[in-house]
Amino acid sequence: MFKAFFKARPRLRAALFGLAVCSPAFVVGIGQALAQEAPARVAFTSDRLSVEVVGAGPDVILIPGFASSREVWRVEAERLKATHRVHLVQLAGFAGEPWVHGDGPFVQPMAEELARYVREAGLERPAVIGHSMGGMTGVLLAQQHPDLIGRVMSVDSLPFFSALYGPQATVESARPFAAQAAAGMLAADEAGFRAGQAQGAIGLARDPATRSAMVEWSMASDRRALAAAIGEVMTTDLRPGLAAMTTPVWAVYASDADGGAPAAMADALWGREYAALRGVRLVRVDGSRHFIMADQPARFAGLVDQFLAGSD
Secondary structure, eight states: OHHHHHHHOHHHHGGGGOOOOOOHHHHHHHHHHHHHOOOEEOSOOOSSEEEEEEOOSSEEEEEOOTTOOGGGGHHHHHHHTTTSEEEEEEETTSTTOOOOSTTSOOHHHHHHHHHHHHHHTTOOSOEEEEETHHHHHHHHHHHHOTTTOOEEEEESOOSBGGGGGOTTOOHHHHHHHHHHHHHHHHHOOHHHHHHHHHHHHTTTOSOHHHHHHHHHHHHTSOHHHHHHHHHHHHTOBOGGGTTTOOSOEEEEEEEOTTTSOOHHHHHHHHHHHTTTSTTOEEEEEESOOSOHHHHSHHHHHHHHHHHHTTOO
């Protein structure tokens, strides 16, 4: 049943490879931004992540997704820096960032290091915006450290990834598929892995240049980190903690009538999975696949502005 579900819904399946990507506009914008000003590296030492900071004002933390570079957020950070102090996170093991933990745990230690960063940097209840696995991390932080986080925007991310298998999915039923996904990443040779990433990218973004950039970031990632992360993402269920949450949450999700998730399917899935979270704001962005910030940058920027303004 699970395999049949994924075959029937390739665009939802593509969220498994939640890589951050750049549209052509993103690529140009990133190049211009880097030419104008080098971001400051924060004096924070961790073997789980690094952080760069631009701008001044209220704090906002941007967390990339699976296998992603912080550069996916560069254009948005450059836009926001006139009014906000923006903290761009890079997770260890992804997109060339060193990984020293072998096949050890990924998600929980990384979340704890983000919480430590918030405390040591003296941030006052920052807003957190995370894409895919980064969105899951934002919700996890709000559940485990509600005193540290002001509000969360989860971008195309479910509180239980394996709900993509269907409403009957549980952590236990997802374990064999998580193990299979992790093992496949470790076993593939270079050419096979690249081909698989290129095929998966088709469902993640509409633009060919975006897909190419995504594949390169994936190829620069440490396979052990990828395997550890995807295994945990597929078996982490945050739904039991939703009802007790008090942190404001926006769940922004994609719909694409031309090859992506149909609107009715996306509405039903996100509505069902976030149903226990009181006050959650569900926002569908049409004409987009998994990487909303790349496929619909203007729409996404407007939503970020509303979110940061505290419009619930």
